[in-house]
Amino acid sequence: MARRLNWMIPRLLEASLGAIFVYAGLQKHWRPEEFAEAILAYRLLPPGLAGLAAAVLPWVELCPGALLLLGFKKRSCLLLLGLLSGVFMAVLLLTLARGLKIDCGCGLFFQRQVGLAAVLEDGLFLAAAAALYWWELKPVARGQ
């Protein structure tokens, strides 16, 4: 039973993480102009790069999310999702420090402002990606 749980919990976590990033990526991919506005509101990128970021970022969520769901190159996908969450965490904290009251543009379920909830949510994704990467490394380290 414990063995089965040990196998099931990471699989469930991986599927959830992959699905969340696929969903978030699709929301942004379907509304690129709204996502570009959200990026501009952070006032970190010049307009010349904001459009490029609005085009690329949804796919950087979508591709590793989908590949994680499919079980292809899971460790690399987890590295990418972890990196994405880490960079976004830095952006959120910087935005909070600058006192900007803007929509987070997270693309998940409902609109919300940059704040503690968005930081906690992103921290959860970061922790899940790190834990799963470590989990995926274990059998390799044991030589399995």
Next chain:
Amino acid sequence: MSLLREDLGWAGFILAVAAFFGILQHWTLVQVSLRGELPRHLEESRAQRRAVQFQGVKTVSLDQAHTLWQGGALFLDAREAQEFREIHVPGALNLPPEVLEKEGERALTGVPKDRAIVVYCGQAACDAALKVAEGLQQRGYTQVQAFLGGFQAWDEAGFPAETSQ
């Protein structure tokens, strides 16, 4: 170590493929952005989207909003409560879209249906003012208008503001 290098290599490959597809899918947006025309493009697409999504909601300019405020129109601030408390148009009431959805007409108890009402939110990109204006129209308020410049435009014009803190 070689394992991490291999993982990073594949991560880089997936990143490159993702970036390629993203640029391919949204080539027009990328071109507009690189030409430095993104703000104008976003403004146009926002106006087009709103014309469809909020069909029938009247809007007012900054000067018209100021004149209406001087004439005693009721101002509704559609931003979140915390932002409203920090600073808002003098005399305005706080009514975010979620509160209107939840409370319905009770949110504006005692306000005559034919009273002049101006709704605003944070800045030009937010839709909250339009959502509230549309919601009020659906509930029978006949003189509702949305001020799309938002509190940012009001404040930048140097018009009066007050705080509730």
